[in-house]
Amino acid sequence: MSSTRFGTDTETDTELTRELLWRVAMVQAEYARCIDADELERWPDFFAEQCFYTVTTADNHREGLAAGLIWADTKGMICDRVSALREANIYERHSYRHVLGQPLPSAGQPGDPPDQPRTETSFLVVRIMRDGSTDVFASGRYLDRWALAGGPPKLAERIVVCDSSRIDTLLALPL
Amino acid sequence: MSSTRFGTDTETDTELTRELLWRVAMVQAEYARCIDADELERWPDFFAEQCFYTVTTADNHREGLAAGLIWADTKGMICDRVSALREANIYERHSYRHVLGQPLPSAGQPGDPPDQPRTETSFLVVRIMRDGSTDVFASGRYLDRWALAGGPPKLAERIVVCDSSRIDTLLALPL
């Protein structure tokens, strides 16, 4: 935990942490609602102009493999991804439901801008098939870095670390 | 998002929003605990005197079909439902476990009382069978309108929108 960035040293700073974590929790819930409601066109808005997004597996992440299954390091690539998904999903898609845990502060990394705190948040996504059955689609952690330039926090970085290494079907939606 | 009702214009108002959302999260957690603990007789207490409760599917809700599978527009009907469930469930019932997301403010609708904010909250319910196995029973969204007359917020309206269209077994418990 980066005590500097989340400033847990004094009472004022603790309140700051709490305020920030609350704002992060709200934005993460909005992000999940955006995807679950199939409003993918709004999805890029959750990212800062300078951003990085990847989806990877716990095994790959542990081994330090940078390249995930999905990878975007500009907002343009994120927008392109939405277009690709819309073109690919001609047929009625399954629906999804995210449930998120409490965001926790996590340690800053070398090279991080000093005003961009990091958080880690557990997630669980269930998939509802067209026949009505529901299964656990994915679980894992969001490793996020936040740009705080007024208004809601924006994602400067989101590394989606899926617990399972079987993520071929993940291509159907953002996580 | 209804900025008037949740008053996000000033710093004071933001604090108001946060306070209200926290109270809503607490009441929703109590509501879930009430059902999961099989204390259905307390379930009607979560509703305001003037209230509306329905369970519907995402497909029906999208098409604007008002009538859900379950439908109650008086508190008496909600109480009746508890009695019916108790009579129907002679045999030991399965047990259930709700997990809820962070409530998010949502836009007011024409005709809403000005002092009754709306929220949207994701939910996931797992079912534990008598043989010990567990599956995902339901997922969806609570679309709530809240009566705020001192004390904990009460549900003036709860529309339970289930993601799946296969909800025949939903009759076994409130959602």
Add this chain to the structure above:
Amino acid sequence: MSSTRFGTDTETDTELTRELLWRVAMVQAEYARCIDADELERWPDFFAEQCFYTVTTADNHREGLAAGLIWADTKGMICDRVSALREANIYERHSYRHVLGQPLPSAGQPGDPPDQPRTETSFLVVRIMRDGSTDVFASGRYLDRWALAGGPPKLAERIVVCDSSRIDTLLALPL
């Protein structure tokens, strides 16, 4: 709900409750992260020096059976449990992901230290098999009593009440 311990009588006390519940939610999320990240050696740190930990079933808990499947009433026993788990799990273990609900205040019990509030929190744990498939592993409630001696709240007591009575496989990890 223990109004004395959580002090809901005045505005100041309500703020106290909220502050405390927020701290509990953070610690519970850290606890879950510790287990899901397989950092079991840090798990005993979440407990107070004087502590009690047990895992039981809803059926047993309802019938007042004290002894659960897992049972520890000293911190030493909790540490021993980690060693035992490490020795037993020679093979690569499955991974797990916890999702927790909002902690709710619950009533104190006879004999509770007056400065140790209780909370109840729903949990859901999914298990990710080595082949990549994911299922619901366990659901239930944490019945916690908290020691508040500066710093993060520590568990003076955690009774893990699993919804399912089929918990033979629970031995593979703490809950």
